[in-house]
Each structure stands twice: as structure tokens, then as C-alpha cells.
Amino acid sequence: MEKDKSTDEIGFGTKNYATNSRYINNDGSVNVRRKGRKFWQNFDGYHALITMPRTKFLILVILGFLLINLLFASLYYWIGIDHFGNVQTSTPFNDFMQLFFFSAQTLTTVGYGHIFPKGNIAGALATVEAALGLMGFALATGILYARFSRPRSFLMYSRNVLISPYKTLKGLMFRITNPKQNELIEAEAQVILSMIDWESGKRVFIPLDLELRKISFLALTWTIVHPIHSESPLFGFSLEDYEKNDVEIMVFIKSINDTYEQTVHSRHSYTYKDLIMDAKFEPILPRINRKGKMELNVDEINDFQKVEK
Amino acid sequence: MEKDKSTDEIGFGTKNYATNSRYINNDGSVNVRRKGRKFWQNFDGYHALITMPRTKFLILVILGFLLINLLFASLYYWIGIDHFGNVQTSTPFNDFMQLFFFSAQTLTTVGYGHIFPKGNIAGALATVEAALGLMGFALATGILYARFSRPRSFLMYSRNVLISPYKTLKGLMFRITNPKQNELIEAEAQVILSMIDWESGKRVFIPLDLELRKISFLALTWTIVHPIHSESPLFGFSLEDYEKNDVEIMVFIKSINDTYEQTVHSRHSYTYKDLIMDAKFEPILPRINRKGKMELNVDEINDFQKVEK
Amino acid sequence: MEKDKSTDEIGFGTKNYATNSRYINNDGSVNVRRKGRKFWQNFDGYHALITMPRTKFLILVILGFLLINLLFASLYYWIGIDHFGNVQTSTPFNDFMQLFFFSAQTLTTVGYGHIFPKGNIAGALATVEAALGLMGFALATGILYARFSRPRSFLMYSRNVLISPYKTLKGLMFRITNPKQNELIEAEAQVILSMIDWESGKRVFIPLDLELRKISFLALTWTIVHPIHSESPLFGFSLEDYEKNDVEIMVFIKSINDTYEQTVHSRHSYTYKDLIMDAKFEPILPRINRKGKMELNVDEINDFQKVEK
């Protein structure tokens, strides 16, 4: 990508607003909600089912299972319990419950058969329910599995972004690490500065130069450094300047998870509140354990110390 | 790709025809049908099952299910109802229906067992049907799931393509946005002009220069601009020229859907009928809602206003 | 890739042999068989199951199903038919068959239940078989589905490779097309010449320059052209030279199938026997059908005519 320092480069089309709202939340989610005239325009069922919280998904599956059972139990009850063999009729509630459990045994294809459909209407309904159950459970478990196996990047970002001494200059720095036991390879970083340009009254978006944009292997940690040279838009900024210009540092990391051989993306965002002036990260020294394996304490990623100006 | 302005670059091989037929339909589908001497040469079963309309697919699955059931029911009826235990024989139709439902219960592996195969022939047939049912339902639900989860790009394109003032020149512009709640990243555009060159009487295909070919993040909207500089094949064109040359503007967008971490492609095509001279898009201002989230109205993507020449 | 004209570039490591064996077969398969001291070194079960011919795969699945059934039927018979409820004992063969079908009904999880396990040994065996059946059928149908949905490129290559007039020179040309109704995008070609260099007595491998290496869209056909300029290793070759040097033209095409959004690779190889001197391809003109759709006859890809020298 060319280093065209325009707004468009990160896809925030129009340029005429200068709000205080951040663009990317701290957890990496995007602070945008899309609406349109028609509901379905903005709706993507698969995406919703894959990304909704676990408990919401489970409740949805259980409710769906109960509803379909209720529907078929009602149909069975409506055509009459005498269409089913081996049922011992008792109270209406117990009759209904017997049919409800028969329905559940059909939907899950258990089919004990102590109760069974007699005649064509009951037979047809049970056939439809069994086919529907097979398809429905396959879809539900497909989504369950997709949720479980979804390629994700679990990068840890240092809590703070530091302004540290860097060679003869200063550098804006933060650290990332992979806390999981899998390996991330070919990691690539892009850092974009978003701030208000008070001359034009507009919010501007500027990609920041990095000391290193790509590493072949994220085995331990990676300190991502933007050297604040004289060309940098942050050159000479004081902490007040960061606040006054409502600075947001947006981070985009792309890498390959080598368990699934899949590219994964991670986003993060720092605001001026996360900034520490004149500090540097503590080096992280992996210990060698008894088996000769290097041990990395990922929590140390946040550790820094103040430096003399 | 090099900017070789040849026909070949977009794969429309021969150059000697100048038809009025558009190459890409407005919905992004390709206006080409491939035929050959042998039917199977052009047939791809999986592709057909994945892309056919939903209702057609459902009808096919239901028909398939009924046909296999009918086939096995007929076989069971043909070997004789006395090969099945617990059947109460009545009319031939009812006998057949009982075997039909037994077949359905076998195919879905419900297997209530109030009817069951007796003897080796019935046992063998039922075994085959059960194995077939397991395989068939797995294939059908696999395809159902693949249809549901197929990576797709649901980009919205502005209804019109505008000729707007652009810096000191004019620019050909259209806008895209992602109406869904997922995020599209690393979006990349290619725009190809197709028109009749009356000098040679041939249709030519020319990639158009873009102000920006790639953005890292399609959070809001992206206005794709071809600056009509003096090198542009559209330099000095009037609305009549666009019509006379049967201009088609073909758009190819590639991006990554970050829910599934998959690359998705989108196509669109404008003809001279979609062109508005001397107009510019209204800026789209996302509103900040009560939760501090930016709200984007994707329908505003079409809004433009006429400008003084 | 740099145009280093070395053998290594296509992975045929050592250089000291000059056999007549072709490297890539006409159907794109590689003419190499890898062996090692230990069988499992060269064995990849999943690869074998995915790529074996359809009938072989079906026979394997059926045999596997029968064998597991036989095994469990034998175990059931061995512990004794009195461990099963509701069985009507008759001849040993019929007893065995009843247990065989009970086994099949357990493995497929149909479980009619007219025969059922009694006591702990039979119960335990049936439990193991049911669990095994669920796992086994899931694996088998998973592989079946993977075979069915495997991303493949069904490119058609022109039967012949032509030496045609090309601008002021000659060009080595062949044509490709996609016979299927799906779309191939971002197609990229690499052509490698393999021939015997009689000076050194070695076989050499030389990548050939192409007029165009990449097209964005393979909608109709693509004529791939190597201009035989004075730098070309084929400059001045007569038909006899092609034969004498045992020329093989290896073709590698990479593209994206836009139904599954997946990259697919295709290989092809021409030998001097497929070469036609002084001929050019007939242009392929798609017809416009009644619905305004262009129709392409893919068989025309082979049509050429001789030209005056």
C-alpha cells in the first residue's frame, strides 16, 4: 500500500466531522453500527450466530429445540392420541407430555418405539419431524463447531503505549505477545493515528511509519516502534497535545496461526489516556526451566519503568 | 499487475466483436453461458447445489427424500409385507403406506421398531437403506450448511456513478459500503472500462487508474475515484459519448471478511444509463448514538446533488 | 519470483540426467513416485482417501462397513444368542444373520429394538458398536463430503500448442478456458520449458516469458503467448529441433474459484507431439442468445487454421 496519508486509507470516508467518539474500542471491536431502511439489509444470520455470546447462543438453541417439540407435540395432540400405538391415556396434561416426549425422541432420532405412529397422518408428521430433526441438529452442531473452531487471534497488547528514548530520538512503543501455546507466524503490523487537526477542524487519519512492519515468527514478544522523527505527525507533542488533539492510536495485526494454517487479524486501540511519557519497557527474560524449555511470563508485557528525560 | 491496457487483462479473449450485450450484470453475475459438446463438461454438481436459489434447493432435497423412500417402500412391498414383523395388513394402499413410513424411519435412523424387518432379505435391504440414509443426510446437511456459511461479500454500491469535480479536474466516482455488522478489511478495487472503439470497430477493455486502490478497513464508506486526467480514455467525454460508445464500467472489489477470516470478492457494473454528469455525493455523517457508537445510515450512499458546471 | 533460469526453480533438484520421461502428464498429474525405507513415510491416509477414484472409495467404504458388522456379529454370536432378547433361534446361519442385522442396526443407530441386548456383556458390546458407528460414519461422510466439495480447477486447455505469427515475431501459443458455470478470477500463468541441452547433455528447465502473466477475470478464453524473441530459448527452432531436444512445455495456472472463494491450481503439459507450426487459433465469437446472454462454445478452443509462412 502506498503511504497516501489520506482519510480514505482506512475506510472512514467523509472528512468533515470532529467528534470525540473513538473509532475502535479497546477490545478491538469497531465502534460503528450500520442501519438501513430495511432490516434484512443489515442482517447476516450466520454472522450473528457465530459471534453472539456463548450463553445467548445456548439459550437460542434450547429455545428452538423446545419450540419445535411443542409445535409437533401440539400437532400430534390435535390429530388425536389414538393415532399413536401403545399410549396409556390418562389426564390431558400427561397425554400431551407423552406426545411431547415422543416428539423429542423423533426429533433426536432416538426413536425408542414404545410409542409409535399409527396410520398415515401420524406417520407423515413423524417422518417430517425426523427429517427436520436431522437437518436442524446438523445445522446447529455445524454452527456450534464453527464457533468452537473459529480462527481467532488472541494477541495480548501491553496496557500502555510509551514514549521512550529510541536511538537519538523518541519512539512511540507498545508490545504484543501471543499468550496461547500455538504459534503465530508472519505477523504484520499497521498503526494508524487518528486525531483532530485544529487548523481545518477535521479529524485526520495518518498511517505511522514503523521501525519494522513484519516479523517472521512471534515466538516471544514484539515491541512495535514508531520512531518520532521530524516527519512524524507526533513530532514534538507533549502529553497535553495528545489530549487536546483527541489522539487515538489504532493497531491492526495480521498473522498466521500455524495450528490451522489460517490468517488471523487482531485490532486494538489506544487513546491518550493509555499514554505514558518518558518510560521504557522492562526487558522480558524468558527463564529456562528444568526441561531446557524457555518459559515466558506473558503478564510481564505490561511492565515498564520511568526514565530520566 | 502491470497496466497493460489490453483486452486480455480481464479475460475476454478475442477482440473482433462489438456487441451491445453487457459483460457483467447489475447484480454482479457474469453475462456468459458456457456450452460444450458433452453436457458433463460444463456441469459442476457441487457448484450448482451451492448456488441454486433456496427454494429450488429445498424442493430438490424433499423430492430426493421422497423418491428414495418410494423406491425402498416399493422394494419392501415387492418382497412382501410378510417379511416385516408386527404389521397389521389391511388394504394394499395402507400396507404400502406402512412400509413407506417404515422406510422413512429407517432412512432417518429413527427406527421406532414397532415394525421391523424379518428374515435376511428384509434385513439386508433395511441395512442398505440405513447406511444410505446416514450418508445421504450427511451430504445434504453438509451442502445446506455450506450454503448457509458460504463466504460472501454483501457490498452495497451507490445506484449511480457520478462525474464530479475532483481537484482541478473531473473524476468518475461511485461509493461502496458494507451494510452488514461484520467488518471488511484490506479492501481492494479494480475498475475496468469496456467500450466500443469506433475507429477499429472493436470493443476495448481498459483498466482505469484509481485515486486509491486499497484501503485497510472499510468501516464506513469508500468513494472510489477515477481522476479523468488527460491520459484517461474518458477525457473530454460528454454524456452522448458515453452512450455512443456503449460504455460499461466494471467494478471488482476484493476484501477480507473478518468474522470468517476469508477473502471475498464482489462485482458490479454500471452502464451509461447509471451515469450522472456534474453531480457530487452528499457527505455521509455518522451520528453518535446514546451509547457513544457511530451510526451509519447505509441508504445515504445513493444521495448526491447537482453542481454548477 | 526472480527469473533465475536455473533447474531449481521448479524443484527438479539434481541436474545430471537426460531421460526421455516427461515430467508432467497430459492430465496434469506429476510423473513422480516417491519411495522410502519405511512404508508409512510415504503414506498419507487422508490424501489417499480424498484422491482415490470414486469407485475405489465406494468399495472401501462398503467393505469397511461389512467388516465391522461381521466382526461384531461374530462377537455377538460368540457370547451366545441367548444374550439377546426376542430372538427366535433357528439354524446357526439364520441366528448369525439375525445378529448381523442387529449389528447393522446398532452401527447405523437405527436400533429398531425388536432384538435387543440382554445383560452386561451384550450391552457393553452394543454400546461400543454404537459409539464406533457414530464416529465411523461421521468420518466416512466427512471424507465423502470433502471429496465432493474439494476445490478443483477444471480448466480446459487447447489440444495443441501453436507457433503463430505474433506482431513482427512468432509466438508460442495455447488457449485455456473454464468450461464450468462458476467464475475463475485473478488467473495467473507460469510456463516452463523443459528440454535436453545437447551441449552439456543435461536436461534444463527454463521459465518462458509471457505476453501477460495475469488476468483479472477468466470470463471467456485466455490465449497464453510466449513471444519467441531473440532472447527466447526457442528462437529459431524448427519442428525437428523441438523433437530432437525432447521439448516439454509445462503449464501452471493459479486462479480463484469465486463460488468457494478458494485458490485453485491447474497443471498441464505439452510435448513436441502437440506442437503445430505456422498455425493460428480461430477467434471464438460468443453468440448472444435470446435472453441477451453471451454463449461460449468451449469446444471451439481447439480450432485453428494453418497460415502462410
Added chain:
Amino acid sequence: MEKDKSTDEIGFGTKNYATNSRYINNDGSVNVRRKGRKFWQNFDGYHALITMPRTKFLILVILGFLLINLLFASLYYWIGIDHFGNVQTSTPFNDFMQLFFFSAQTLTTVGYGHIFPKGNIAGALATVEAALGLMGFALATGILYARFSRPRSFLMYSRNVLISPYKTLKGLMFRITNPKQNELIEAEAQVILSMIDWESGKRVFIPLDLELRKISFLALTWTIVHPIHSESPLFGFSLEDYEKNDVEIMVFIKSINDTYEQTVHSRHSYTYKDLIMDAKFEPILPRINRKGKMELNVDEINDFQKVEK
């Protein structure tokens, strides 16, 4: 990637340690263990299930199956055996076992039905178990299939790395081959030298220049060569120097498996113990078998001979 010879390039963040621990094990696994304050920070269930050894996975699945069965059998026993139809009560142990097998038949959805739930409590429990069984088996077989079909690179590396004559210089060389019958295409190598720089007392990481970084097709073998020119960090090294500086040669190979059309990565590492001075690899000559197919003996990849200095 730029050839920035910094530590960061391979993701070993801090630079102040000079341990003897190797970074990558001979089998390609990474010699790092990540820890944090909270267990779940470092835990990735899917990754663990996909990568654990086969036997461990099988034991886990069997244990899980038994435990869920035990749980439900206990619940059934606790509500009372009289909630189940057709049970012949005998000893408490046999009662429990009957319910255990009923539970197994429900969980696997076999559902013979010779025992069946009576009343609402037993019906509800069995319904929950059947639904759980369907979901659980789908997850387990999903993971089983993912383990089986996981894209992997089975590259073979030569046992030794040689210092051989190379043109007018020496070269550091090793060979790779693909022992499997599938094809690896677009193979790309990166070789990184890790050694102790005794001047600074630090471990340094230096990417090595390669004669060829990418080949289009790994049909036979690929000898990867680092020319030890005067700019090379290994220029003039004796075997003692390799040992003294604790040299580790890390190899990263990326390629595409053309059966699954998927990118696969492979890692390997050599230490000074694997180094042979003044030797060269024996050329590997594929034999032509009776069917005209080239046969490659992959074990020959290790064969070398000493050369005169």
C-alpha cells in the same frame, strides 16, 4: 521483508540474553512455554484437542463418553428404576447396569426401546441426554475429522547441513524433499542464523541470503544454499567457531499442498552438531520404472561424500 538484520525480525523480542537453549527443536516445535497469572489466558481448548497425541485424544473421548453415561445412569437410578418400562429388576448392580446401557443407547440415539422412559421426569431426562448426545458426538467427530484432515507439511530435511564447495566460494547447504505422494507447490524458504556474538555478549539473529528463495514446484528435491560470500556472517568460520558461537540454523518453509489447496508451514533447526565441513551431497537420480514413472528414493536425501579441501 526487508533484510533488516535485527533480532526482532523473527520475533525474539529482547536482546540481552545469551543462553545455550535452542529456539526451535529438531522436530520443528518451538522451545517456548508461555505462562500467565491466569490459567485460561494461556489455554486454547480447540488447539489442545487438535494437537494432543492420538492416544491422549482417544482416552479423553472414551472417558468423556463414560462419564456422561455414568452421570445420567446415576440420575436414572436416583429417580428410580420404576420410571422405566420393561425393566426386569434384579440386583442393584444389574439395575444400575441396565440403566447405564439405556443411557448409552440414548446418548448414541440408538434407542432400541426395550427399555423406555415412563412419566415426565424420566422423559425429560432422556430428552436432554439425547440432545446432548447429538451435540456432543457432533463436536467429538468434528474434532476427530479436523485432526485427520489438518493441513500439514510432512517435509523431510537432510540429517546434516554441509559446508560444500559452491562456485568459487563455499556454501552452507541442506536438502528437503516431500516424502508423500501429494504435491507441494510454490515452496518458499527462509533461513535464520542464531548465534552468540561474543563482542556484545548477546545472541543475534541474522537472516541468511539464499541462492534461491522460492521454487514453483517441489517435485523431487530442493537443495537450499546459503553462499558464504564475504558479507556472510559465517564467512571464514571453522567448525570450532560454529561450536563456540553456539550456532543454530533455523529453517522456515512455506508451500501449498495441492490436494487441499492450502498453505502449509514447516520448521526445522540444525545446530553445530549437525554440521559437516567439506562434504557435498550425492546427486539423487530418480529411476524410471516400467510404467515410465520416475521413482525417487527419499532416503537418499541424507547421502553425502567428503570432498578434498
